Amino acid sequence: MLKLEIQTVRKEELVDITDRVAQAIRDVNLKKGIALIYAPHTTCGLTINENADPDVATDILLALRKAVPDNLPYAHLEGNSTAHVKASITGSSLQLMVEDGELQLGRWQGIFLAEFDGPRKRQVWLQFIQGSLL
């Protein structure tokens, strides 16, 4: 397992980790396989979305704040219940395909760590499956 360290700088942000994942794939020299990506946290998640226009990330955070409002009668006393909920909505695990040594993404896709309770030091874990593919 390979661990990326990510320092988030805002309460909520989508941090584009596409280049770091792509570089990790080149570093381990994976030619064809699967990249598994995992966030070992409970108040941030992982998501794939557009990274060309940064307004898309802004709008995702805006809509999630509307869908998961701050003013519900939450029981958890740390004040970050909405971050836990958003982490479950976006999810903690992704898998991506690798061909010819390159991470395969759609034209507009980037991989994001979705921070909902920052700023914090976060990790993203990577594991690669090589071969055994049909």
Added chain:
Amino acid sequence: MLKLEIQTVRKEELVDITDRVAQAIRDVNLKKGIALIYAPHTTCGLTINENADPDVATDILLALRKAVPDNLPYAHLEGNSTAHVKASITGSSLQLMVEDGELQLGRWQGIFLAEFDGPRKRQVWLQFIQGSLL
């Protein structure tokens, strides 16, 4: 990697791709393994839900429109911000199990491409892991 081409016909719809995924597994003659399914887009996602009653798909789209309203002050100028948000909510990657040459699904489950900004030409990417299973 195998690519399915899917032409969506509405602005929003859940397109049942279960049969096409099951056929692809038979075509590659995968007896036991894992099927990875990936949507290389940022305004559609993948989801597993009931495909017996089409009303379930209708209700999922209805509830997502309520959870992610059109009238928020979105920044992205293309007018499809809600589609981006819904893509992140449903997610871009799934994995399914294959045993005895058959895709393993629960009794009521189907696999759907969740279109949120159609009609468009979409792709679904498939990769199969064979063997190495415990």
Added chain:
Amino acid sequence: MLKLEIQTVRKEELVDITDRVAQAIRDVNLKKGIALIYAPHTTCGLTINENADPDVATDILLALRKAVPDNLPYAHLEGNSTAHVKASITGSSLQLMVEDGELQLGRWQGIFLAEFDGPRKRQVWLQFIQGSLL
């Protein structure tokens, strides 16, 4: 494939299955690999979140009830449309990493079956990928 049987006891609850997954990994003696976890249902999902404070699970259910309200004009006649929607929001498949014979989770993470239409008898399917890792 290994199948866990889970009897849920409430209409909505997050059932912590972390120990059962960790035990299954020890039972099959998987030292290094990937654990794939799958829920073969359409009104429950799987999610990873905090299991130290049970209030977090309560708050996740509360926020999802707010995001997916009961009183929309749902078409599906069984009365459990919100459960279908929440299953698609949380998702049906997870993958986790295993190193040194141990399931790798973040410090606060647990694995949950997210029941949205219980009480019911549920299954969680497990498959393990051994070796082929880079």
